[in-house]
Amino acid sequence: MAHAGLKTVILLSFVLAVGFLMIILSCALWSNWLPLLVALIFVLAPLPNALFAHCGGDDLTADYEGSGPVDLGRFLTSFVVVTGFALPLVLAHSEIIRPGACAMSIIGGSLVYGTILAYSAAFRQEESDFD
Amino acid sequence: MSLPRSNYDPRRVCLSPFPNWTLGKHKRTMGIYLAGGLFALANWTFLDAAILSAHAHSPYGEPQVPPPVHVSFVDWVPGISSLLGMLVVNLIDKDRVRGDEGFGDARAVWRARLILFIGFALMAGGLAGSVVVLVLKYVLQDYPEQYQYYGYANVSQNVALMLSSVVLWMSQSVSSEYEYNLSI
Numbered sequence: 001m002a003h004a005g006l007k008t009v010i011l012l013s014f015v016l017a018v019g020f021l022m023i024i025l026s027c028a029l030w031s032n033w034l035p036l037l038v039a040l041i042f043v044l045a046p047l048p049n050a051l052f053a054h055c056g057g058d059d060l061t062a063d064y065e066g067s068g069p070v071d072l073g074r075f076l077t078s079f080v081v082v083t084g085f086a087l088p089l090v091l092a093h094s095e096i097i098r099p100g101a102c103a104m105s106i107i108g109g110s111l112v113y114g115t116i117l118a119y120s121a122a123f124r125q126e127e128s129d130f131d
Numbered sequence: 132m133s134l135p136r137s138n139y140d141p142r143r144v145c146l147s148p149f150p151n152w153t154l155g156k157h158k159r160t161m162g163i164y165l166a167g168g169l170f171a172l173a174n175w176t177f178l179d180a181a182i183l184s185a186h187a188h189s190p191y192g193e194p195q196v197p198p199p200v201h202v203s204f205v206d207w208v209p210g211i212s213s214l215l216g217m218l219v220v221n222l223i224d225k226d227r228v229r230g231d232e233g234f235g236d237a238r239a240v241w242r243a244r245l246i247l248f249i250g251f252a253l254m255a256g257g258l259a260g261s262v263v264v265l266v267l268k269y270v271l272q273d274y275p276e277q278y279q280y281y282g283y284a285n286v287s288q289n290v291a292l293m294l295s296s297v298v299l300w301m302s303q304s305v306s307s308e309y310e311y312n313l314s315i
Contacts, residue, residue: 071163071303078167086175093179094186 008122016115022108026101034097035105041084042109046116048076084109162302166295170217173291177210180284200278205268206285209260213292216253220296223247225304254293261289 023039052073085106092102184202228243265282 074160074163075167075170075299078164079171082168082171083175086171086179090175090179090182094182096182096186 005122012115012119012122015111019108019111019115022104022111026097026104026108030098030101032097032101034091035088035101038084038088038105038109039112041080041087042113043116045077045080045084045113046120048073048080081113084113159302162298166299166302169291169295169298173288173295174210176284176291177206177288180281181206184281198278200268200272200274200281202281206264206281209257209264209285210288210292211257212253212260213257213289216250216255216257217292217296219246219250219253221299221303223250254296258286258289258293261285 020039023035026035027033050073052069055069055073088097088102088105088109091097092099097105181202184198187198187201223243223246228240228247261282265279265286269279269282
């Protein structure tokens with residue numbers, strides 16, 4: 001995976017930039033900066049999982065699932081992700097932002113979150129190659 | 132007079148049969164993600180109604196008439212009750228409720244069951260309260276459909292909170308057998 005790593009990183013950073021571009025455009029085109037919250041939410045989305053992942057037990061029982069903190073982290077992660085999708089929809093429903101801004105911020109946010117997911121998956125693969 | 136059998140106590144009204152499914156651990160993970168998603172969906176459904184009410188338009192076709200009804204504190208009460216109930220139900224140690232032999236004393240089991248009952252009562256009360264709010268505040272007043280949405284959003288919030296709690300409970304008690312096998 002070492003030679004393909006550079007291309008992956010370049011592709012992912014490109015996708016991340018496109019995602020942020022979409023979100024910032026959805027704010028700037030209608031000069032209403034509320035959709036910027038979507039970027040913040042999606043960037044914060046993997047944080048609970050990352051924080052609580054190490055509470056799951058020691059090295060002997062690495063894949064032992066069933067501790068409370070790990071479950072809490074997963075619960076909070078999916079809560080934040082669904083919040084990121086729901087916030088622009090709610091704002092568009094109340095006609096605070098335009099439907100175009102809603103669609104663009106949702107697409108941008110899912111690009112950003114997909115980038116984060118793909119990045120962590122790629123890193124995990126490389127680590128397991130090392131082991 | 133014979134003593135009741137140890138695995139069946141006729142004095143108990145509410146048996147809490149824990150389904151001992153041994154599904155894969157991925158089912159558990161998926162269940163918890165699903166519960167979190169349902170939880171967010173529930174709260175955003177209601178917040179959508181609240182935000183919509185705060186930015187409410189007058190009824191369609193009559194621009195002069197102010198909106199006849201708003202989401203007030205009464206609409207928030209069922210959701211808060213459901214949230215408290217969900218918190219209580221999911222904070223209980225499930226081994227205590229099951230009351231296995233050698234798990235603490237009997238009084239602790241009794242108290243855990245009482246608190247579990249209070250949690251379920253809070254959730255059911257939230258659901259019933261949301262239906263009451265829908266009927267008394269919105270349906271019986273013959274508001275236009277634009278405003279009855281607030282009541283329906285409230286009911287769906289509470290239904291989704293209850294579903295989320297059920298999914299969380301089931302997915303957390305799924306792999307208990309698996310845990311036992313590992314920890315012993």
